[in-house]
Amino acid sequence: MSVLRASALALGVCLALAASAATATASMAKIDTRAQFLDALSGKSLRIGIYGLSLDVQPGGKIVGRAVGRPVTGDWAWQDGYFCRTIFWGEREIPYNCQRVDYDGDTMRFTSDRGAGRSADFNLR
The missing domain is CATH 1.20.5 (Single alpha-helices involved in coiled-coils or other helix-helix interfaces)
Structure with missing residues (x-):
């Protein structure tokens, strides 16, 4: 060639x-409100299969799940149009961050630093 x-x-x-x-x-x-966020998640978990990651984001402000064989726990709140959370993966704390959330009906994208950082796409199952 x-x-x-x-x-x-x-x-x-x-x-x-x-x-x-x-x-x-x-x-x-873009998801702008807590109500939109909870409606999109209703009865579903956030998943990234390659990492064995499955998260349940509960309406009461808790996050529970597993990733790469370790437990994931945390807290979340909706603030000024962003999903703000603190997460522990096993014993390791993943620092507090507010994230932009986008949604297309099957996939939810979280973009760190209020939309200015890195993104992760989660399947809803």
Whole structure:
């Protein structure tokens, strides 16, 4: 394969991936209220299968679950349009953080630092 043809193929793959990511983001809507958040979660758990992660975010402000064979516990509150939480994974504390939440009906995306940080997508089951 010529260098030009390989470059064109690589560019095409990059553009397809970028378009796919943009579509995924565009189809998600920001959750603005505690009521919207609880309605979306009603009767479901947050899951990331590859990590064996399953979390139940309870209406009373508790988080319980497991990840990579260890218990996960924590507390959460809805503040100024963000999901704010403290979590322990086993004995390790994961610091307090307020996160933007987006949702598309099947997936919930949490973005740390009020939407300015890293994101994690959870399947709802």
